[in-house]
Amino acid sequence: DSLSVIYQMEVGYDADGDSSATFSTRNSFLGLGTQVGKIFAGRYDSVVKLAEGKIDQFNDTVADMDTVFLGQRRNSNSLNWESMDLGGIVVRAQVAPGEDDVVGSVPNTKTKDGLTDTWGLSATYKQDALYAALAYEKSYTEVAVGPLGVGADLKTMRGSLGLNVSSNVALGAIVERSNLDPYGGADGDLMSYLLSGKFGVSERVALKAQAGMLDSSDLDLDVATLTLGADYKLGDFTTAYGLVSASDTDFDPAGTINDVDESGMAFSVGMIHKF
Template sequence: MFAQNAFAKNTFVKNTLLLALLSGLSLPLQADPLTVYGKINVTAQNSDEGEGSFSELKSNASRFGLKGDYALDGELTLVYQLEWEVDPSDEANEKNIKARDQFIGIKGSFGTIKAGRNDTALKLSQGKMDLFNDYEADIKTLWRGENRMSNSLAYVSPSFNGFSVQVSHVMEDSAKGQDGQSVALMYGDDGLKDSAIFASIAMDNDISGYDTSRAFVQTKLAGFKLGAGVQQQEPMAGGAKDDGWLANVAYPIEKYELKAQFQTLEEHEGYSLGADYKLGKDTKLFAWYSSFDFDNKADSDYLAIGLEHKF
């Protein structure tokens, strides 16, 4: 009987300590919620870049990250994010972990200020305009301006009647360095769920050696998602200004989405055709074909089938 009582008492003490420990651990989790997120996107593709075709398995900006917020005094919120690109298709000893957006910032009624490594305002101004983002036909294939800059301060304004402003300031980082600025004015919802139109205009001043300006507009019409954009870019070191334009269309059919995109820069152009098939809420199977004419006048062609899962 004594042994049973002692065992029961010992069990009660252990359970009490465990509950106290779990209660202590739960407090910071409630006060500082942390989200783990990411996606894995891999394609099996045939690539021909002007010197003959070859097959390859390719990761398309697969990533994982941590983000969260923390309530502060004065109705302020601390925000942070740490994100890395990973390459599950590469060899284990390769440098297949790369830093993406990583910042800490303050959010309030005035908007959000972030310090760290950030996508520029001009890059963010595209919203979801690029239907082949992160693939071979990403708009950065022909256009400058898709920059993620270190040593940068970013400001995102609240929305005023659908309008918002984003500003990026990139610091010199050295005595011989040169600072740069990126500014964007946007209207509407880039997912076209809360507004019928998404539109933006943006400019870079000396970002990655270029002055760049661009404008986008996207809308829905009779079930089609239609988009168009223009860009002008000029190297700071001297040289001619280059102009280009882009047009695309997407059309959902039950679990499918069919899409096409055409892009130019002066005499160079590229087009892409693709289809996505939704396997689940966060998973899709897809295929696409892209063809580009680059500076060397050689065509580059890609045919791919892939799988993406977001978590």
């Protein structure tokens, strides 16, 4: 009675044909539910990504927080453990082997072949109106610089705090510190920040606002975003939305001539149906 099989298959579908792959693997796993929690293997969100909770008011839209956060990762070949609910506290752990991944471009490459090339730990607390989380992950990534892929080790720590002030008002904040250590280069720290808010003006209409920032003096990089939007509830499972988002990017590393100083605007309308 204390043992169960758990599974999930989540697939992304490219409806307009812009992607090179029509289907993509999202959170998919097979595992066991036990007295000590859930144990499962597959492709799954990192513990840092899961720590965002529902604070990102524009999740899975053009204004998603991943524009200013490095920790929004979904890891393949992962083994995961999620504890039982311990009075509102849930602990998570994840490891993933590199499986001989070659990261970077010649001559600065590394082959990841360890059992724990990616690993992470987190703790979340959710009770009534309060949500809080702290998460850490050590992994690796590849950053495109011109025609080359620069490999780097990546360490990320995230703290999240969400508060439902009332049934109509929600506020949230996320702070993330990342360390990017390129193969063959000097490492650099990056700080990411997010502030979000949602205000329900009626039973059907909610107004939303969100500001995000990525700042790194080591890399001479600054990215800032500001988004305003509104939701209109069409039914219990269906919501229409609209948003407008402004962004500004300043990338001016020492010793380069192709500096980036750009601003942009995005407008989006859409509909979400949950089933």
